[in-house]
Amino acid sequence: MLMLWLWTWRLIMSLSSSGGCGFPHVAAAAAVPVPLASSAAAEGEDEDEAEADPPIPRPWPHQFHSILFVNFTGSLSLIDLWYDWPNGRNFNIIRDQLQDSDSILYDLEWNNGTSFFYTLPDHHHPSSTPPSCRSAQLDVGILRPNWLDGASYLGQRHVDGFLCNVWEKLDFIWYYEDVVTKRPVHWLFYTGRSIHVMTFEVGAVLEDAKWQAPVYCFEEVEEETDTRVSTYVHKNWKMLG
Ligand SMILES: *[C@@H]1O[C@H](CO)[C@@H](O)[C@H](O)[C@H]1NC(C)=O
Numbered sequence: 722m723l724m725l726w727l728w729t730w731r732l733i734m735s736l737s738s739s740g741g742c743g744f745p746h747v748a749a750a751a752a753v754p755v756p757l758a759s760s761a762a763a764e765g766e767d768e769d770e771a772e773a774d775p776p777i778p779r780p781w782p783h784q785f786h787s788i789l790f791v792n793f794t795g796s797l798s799l800i801d802l803w804y805d806w807p808n809g810r811n812f813n814i815i816r817d818q819l820q821d822s823d824s825i826l827y828d829l830e831w832n833n834g835t836s837f838f839y840t841l842p843d844h845h846h847p848s849s850t851p852p853s854c855r856s857a858q859l860d861v862g863i864l865r866p867n868w869l870d871g872a873s874y875l876g877q878r879h880v881d882g883f884l885c886n887v888w889e890k891l892d893f894i895w896y897y898e899d900v901v902t903k904r905p906v907h908w909l910f911y912t913g914r915s916i917h918v919m920t921f922e923v924g925a926v927l928e929d930a931k932w933q934a935p936v937y938c939f940e941e942v943e944e945e946t947d948t949r950v951s952t953y954v955h956k957n958w959k960m961l962g
């Protein structure tokens with residue numbers, strides 16, 4: 722479970738280094754959408770429009786907070802995403818539906834490749850599962866603001882009630898951005914993990930104290946590297962580089 726998150730996010734990072742080819746083909750998940758027809762042609766836009774360069778995704782703001790609604794084959798969760806590029810850190814605080822607070826997963830990633838995955842004690846239910854922490858060290862840092870560079874434009878589609886431009890990157894992610902405001906609305910991983918952006922607060926920064934991993938992350942000097950993930954990311958990183 723912990724490493725699944727690592728897997729998803731760190732893979733995007735390895736993809737973001739260039740728009741080149743090289744992502745190994747993965748068995749298509751049922752939820753992957755069929756490529757969109759050229760909506761410009763279908764809707765009869767004028768020729769100037771049709772011949773213009775395709776739109777490109779807006780780079781992520783250097784700091785923002787977002788609440789994400791996640792649906793993974795029917796299992797629902799909420800993520801607080803704190804993206805903080807200038808400070809080289811990214812935080813996913815993941816709550817599964819109707820679970821106790823001691824099962825909230827904190828996925829704290831640093832740009833030096835260190836990630837901490839931990840839970841915190843639930844002070845209201847002190848007898849519940851003891852808190853735990855795992856760390857991992859990878860070759861790549863956090864997502865860069867321009868990680869969507871090189872994505873292929875697929876056209877426009879309505880999603881969640883918003884008219885969106887849609888891009889696909891390396892059969893890995895489908896990304897939907899509001900045509901008018903340029904805010905991300907939705908993205909979908911090839912695994913079927915479906916993300917809906919509920920809030921998008923540009924410039925919001927989580928206070929420094931909240932970025933401190935708990936002491937038990939440092940007590941057991943257990944620098945764990947998931948060799949499967951590391952090898953995979955490394956391989957792609959090299960191919961793209
Ligand atoms: C979650 O996704 C499944 C398909 O995987 C869908 O059937 C279901 O309606 C979705 N649930 C919500 C709350 O969006």
Ligand SMILES: *[C@@H]1O[C@H](CO)[C@@H](O)[C@H](O)[C@H]1NC(C)=O
Nearest residue numbers: 831832833834835836858934
């Ligand atoms: C990366 O940075 C974090 C936060 O400052 C730190 O806890 C961690 O030890 C660093 N990792 C390495 C490999 O230096």
